[in-house]
Amino acid sequence: MRATLTHAIEDYLKIIYDLSVIDAWVSTSQIAKALEVKPASVTGMIQKLAAVTPPLVEYRKHYGVILTPEGERVALEIIRHHRLLETFLHETLGFDWDAVHAEADRLEHVISEEFEERIAQVLGDPTHDPHGDPIPDRDLQMPVHATTCLSELRVGQQARIERVRNDNCELLRYLSERGLLPGVEISILDYSPFDDNLYLQVQGRPESIVLGPRITGQIFVELK
Amino acid sequence: MRATLTHAIEDYLKIIYDLSVIDAWVSTSQIAKALEVKPASVTGMIQKLAAVTPPLVEYRKHYGVILTPEGERVALEIIRHHRLLETFLHETLGFDWDAVHAEADRLEHVISEEFEERIAQVLGDPTHDPHGDPIPDRDLQMPVHATTCLSELRVGQQARIERVRNDNCELLRYLSERGLLPGVEISILDYSPFDDNLYLQVQGRPESIVLGPRITGQIFVELK
């Protein structure tokens, strides 16, 4: 019979979706790390997700999982909740850019379809959240969005920041203090090959900035 | 050590607070009925609530429970969340009068103090929710409010509706269809002693209405 979608199940599906962007098959330990639980707990859960009807993941022992169409549907539903909530918290309630994630992570499991619909309307059906992440539409289709990573840029290139990975609120605060927000224009001044540092100029700021690969790998841009 | 406030604990404390308005000591079966769980489950929970440090209720076997000051503080905190949320859902998001309760019942456990604070500000620190129930202020003090029950009124008296018990959304829809909302003026046309029916006129409506005691006992008014 059809599975009850508990909060934990929803969080697992959401994280599996996110991780599968990098590689379609997702390993037990990737999930464990992302959710900050032990690998043994992940094995227990993914075996359950694979055993319900209809299955939410396909599971290969000692190899990993991939979302089924049904699992992906549920994941996108929760991701839509999460990103609409982040946008609402920021735009309508005035939460800081870096404070919305934790709040949305709890609310996403609890709001009704009516709540989802009403905040979407209040916000005018936004296509991106405050971090620039795309929001699936009512039919759970993802809008097209930038996939060029800032770490790929080299000297002389210019770009506009589209999105910033949002799971670390210290990083978000660090970036916003330096003006590195979605929509902002940047140009690359220099690149040092051994440490992969990028020297860049943020439009409207006097000083230049140096960013290491741990940061530039989290920022996605649209080339000019 | 200090108890973790789970959703279930919060729901128990909230319901005990509500029930203790009628009688300070609240019985196991009253709680069981209100929460729609079995009495045996209630016994289990209230024993836990009495055993934590500091205790959240005082418990007398085979008699009932009463909230401790700490238990009351937690209850008021959740009631503030609940009623602010109801007001926000109605006023800001345009939810129907009768749809807000169920949504608030889930969200109340999940919102942060920042969320609470921001919706209070957006709403201008309201003192009453859409059903007319008083909202505890930041220091958890309840505003003064009407305690005259509509069922106590007799022929010739006039009053303004202050609040309507909000746990039954069919009743709320029934009432709003007849114009019986907080703020509306009414006058009593007749009273039949055997069935306790009240015949009344709602200001601005052509026809008069007959209400039985199951309804009039749920409506509170301010006498004119």
Add this chain to the structure above:
DNA sequence: AAAATAATTTAGGATAAGCTAAATATTATT
């Protein structure tokens, strides 16, 4: 190809919150 290392799974437990059925206590009726 064997050994070492890493990743994954199994087994057994913990905690939270509910349930049913049986036992016990309280209150009401005769």
Add this chain to the structure above:
DNA sequence: AATAATATTTAGCTTATCCTAAATTATTTT
């Protein structure tokens, strides 16, 4: 005061989710 009806508690189970420790499987290195 005894009996009956009601209310409450206890005991034992269930489900969901997480944990640790031990066992197993897969991968990498020598």
